[in-house]
Amino acid sequence: MNELLMLFGIFFKVGLFTFGGGYAMLPILDRELVEKKKWLETEELLDYYAIGQCTPGIIAVNTATFVGYRRKGILGGIVATLGVVIPSLIMITVIAALLSNYAEIDAIRHAFAGIRVAVAALVITTIVSMFKKSVVDWLCLIIFALSFALSVFAGISPVFVILAAAFLGLLFGTRMKNMKEDAKDDPS
Amino acid sequence: MILLEIFWEFFKAGLFSIGGGLATIPFLYDIASRYDWLDAEIIPDMIAISESTPGPIGTNMATYTGFMAAGVIGGIIATIGEVLPSVLIILLISKFLTAFHEDSRVLCTLYGLRPASLALISAAAYAVLKASVLTLETYYLTGKFIDIIDLKALILFVCLFVLRLFLKKIHPIVFIIFAGIVGVVFQF
Numbered sequence: 001m002n003e004l005l006m007l008f009g010i011f012f013k014v015g016l017f018t019f020g021g022g023y024a025m026l027p028i029l030d031r032e033l034v035e036k037k038k039w040l041e042t043e044e045l046l047d048y049y050a051i052g053q054c055t056p057g058i059i060a061v062n063t064a065t066f067v068g069y070r071r072k073g074i075l076g077g078i079v080a081t082l083g084v085v086i087p088s089l090i091m092i093t094v095i096a097a098l099l100s101n102y103a104e105i106d107a108i109r110h111a112f113a114g115i116r117v118a119v120a121a122l123v124i125t126t127i128v129s130m131f132k133k134s135v136v137d138w139l140c141l142i143i144f145a146l147s148f149a150l151s152v153f154a155g156i157s158p159v160f161v162i163l164a165a166a167f168l169g170l171l172f173g174t175r176m177k178n179m180k181e182d183a184k185d186d187p188s
Numbered sequence: 189m190i191l192l193e194i195f196w197e198f199f200k201a202g203l204f205s206i207g208g209g210l211a212t213i214p215f216l217y218d219i220a221s222r223y224d225w226l227d228a229e230i231i232p233d234m235i236a237i238s239e240s241t242p243g244p245i246g247t248n249m250a251t252y253t254g255f256m257a258a259g260v261i262g263g264i265i266a267t268i269g270e271v272l273p274s275v276l277i278i279l280l281i282s283k284f285l286t287a288f289h290e291d292s293r294v295l296c297t298l299y300g301l302r303p304a305s306l307a308l309i310s311a312a313a314y315a316v317l318k319a320s321v322l323t324l325e326t327y328y329l330t331g332k333f334i335d336i337i338d339l340k341a342l343i344l345f346v347c348l349f350v351l352r353l354f355l356k357k358i359h360p361i362v363f364i365i366f367a368g369i370v371g372v373v374f375q376f
Contacts, residue, residue, distance in 0.1 A: 015243045054298045055281065057202045057274025058209065060244035065278040074279060081275050085267060088243025092251040093263050095237055100256070107372050114371020116232040116320035117341050118363045121348035122239065123313045126210060127306060128353070134302035143300060147307030151214065155221065158214040158308050162204045162301065169300015170293060 004072055004079050010037070011064050011083030018060070025060050033067060040067065060084055139172055190258050191265050193223070198250050198269030206305045209238070209245025212270070213312035216249060225257030232316045240361045246270060321345050344370055 010032050018025040026049065033039050045063075052062030061081055068080025102108055135144050143165050150156040197219050205211035213235065220228040238248035247267050254266025318324065321342050327335040348363055370376070 018242055051278075051281070053207060054294070054301075055274070055277050056204060056206050057277065058244045058246040058271065061247070061271050061274040062278050065275050066282055069279060069282050077275060077279055077282075081271060084244065085247050085271055088241060088248050089251050089264065089267050091241050091243070092237070092248050093255055093260055095241065096252050096255040096263070099233075099237075110371045110376050111368040112233050112236070112371065113320070113341075113376035114344065114367040114369070114374075115236045115364055116316065117344045117371075117376075118348055118367030119232045119235045119239070120313065120316045120320045121345055121352055122360050122363060123210060123213075123235070123309070123316060125349060125352040127310050127313060129356075130207075130306055130309075134306045136299075140299070140303040144303035144307045144310075147304040148311055151308055151311035152314060158218055159200060159204050161304055161308060162206065165300045165304030166297045167300070169297045173296025173299040174292065 004076060006037075007068050007071060007076055007080045008083040011068070011080045012087060014060070014064075015084040016087040025063070029063065029067075039071060139168075143168060190225075191261065194225075194254050194257055194262055194266050195269040197223075198254070198266045199272060201250070202246070202270040203273040205246065206301050209249075210309045210312075211305050212246040212249050213316075214308040216253060217312055217315055219253065223257070226253050228315070229319060230256075232319050235316070236364050240364050338376075340374055340376060 014025055014028050014032070018028055026045070029045060030042060034042050034045060048063050048066045049059070052059040052066070055062055061084060064080040064084040065077040069077035072079070099108075135141055147161045147165060150161055151158065197215075201212055201215035201219075205215060213231070216226070216231050216234070217228060220226045220231065234249055234252045235245075237252065238245045241248060247270055250266040250270035251263040255263035258265070321338055323335060323338045329335075344367060348367065352358075352363065
């Protein structure tokens with residue numbers, strides 16, 4: 001019971017203090033789980049991370065479930081996940097409620113018009129830096145171009161794009177020599 | 189039943205978004221195109237809020253959308269839907285974790301998934317760019333070439349883009365706040 005509370009507390013802290021999602025979480029997790037609690041080795045944490053990146057869903061949640069499961073089984077996994085999610089759940093609900101009341105104020109409209117530009121710049125620079133790691137050869141480039149075109153011009157559901165790409169990868173992946181070294185990339 | 193629909197849509201988003209928070213964005217646009225809970229125009233604002241509040245970006249966006257669709261309960265249901273696939277999958281694979289990570293079929297699937305996921309994020313980025321820098325509607329009205337882009341926004345975009353490429357260590361929230369101030373001062 002005590003350890004469940006501790007799991008919840010640690011991941012609550014992680015959820016409360018990491019801005020910007022999965023990658024920002026790594027240093028805090030390293031300090032809390034590896035240095036303070038000595039529950040894990042840094043290498044294990046990186047392994048969880050790598051798996052979190054390649055399994056569906058949210059990297060932060062994947063890592064929380066992993067660590068929680070290791071300590072306290074299924075219940076531990078669920079408790080750690082709740083811990084990481086609850087702080088932002090509360091905060092976003094409050095912000096969303098406030099914003100829907102104040103969205104008509106001029107200053108807020110202008111601020112968000114500016115912020116939208118920043119979002120475009122942030123997302124596109126992230127894409128640029130991810131491009132080299134994801135698009136490693138011509139087959140990847142074809143998958144990238146096809147997926148982009150299907151999504152933008154044909155409005156195909158992202159679910160089908162992902163399923164088709166997984167199928168193509170499974171079918172042709174072994175023939176591409178770049179596949180292995182790329183897929184073992186560390187997130188750090 | 190709107191709560192069931194919310195749950196199902198975010199369960200799909202959680203299940204098929206691979207590689208972190210931004211991968212959720214294409215699903216938001218997909219949801220906005222099929223339901224009236226969510227206006228595609230506010231998606232960039234939601235991304236900004238999700239990036240500038242603590243916690244995983246993917247769950248932040250789920251909470252926000254769910255709240256817009258059906259209030260506090262909607263936010264909670266959307267978050268549970270988004271998180272559940274990750275928890276289930278991690279609990280399933282944590283038994284044979286290293287084997288999973290080294291399996292060549294897993295590596296092949298990933299090899300195909302990465303460029304597709306990046307392409308979906310790029311398509312979403314194009315939508316954000318359209319909402320912030322391009323003013324196609326004005327162009328269709330006036331037919332003047334100069335009206336395709338919002339000049340003020342373009343200048344801000346280029347500045348932020350270049351700054352972000354060179355100053356990778358600066359946190360996204362700094363860019364978001366700065367752009368918000370610029371938006372208010374220069375009446376975006």
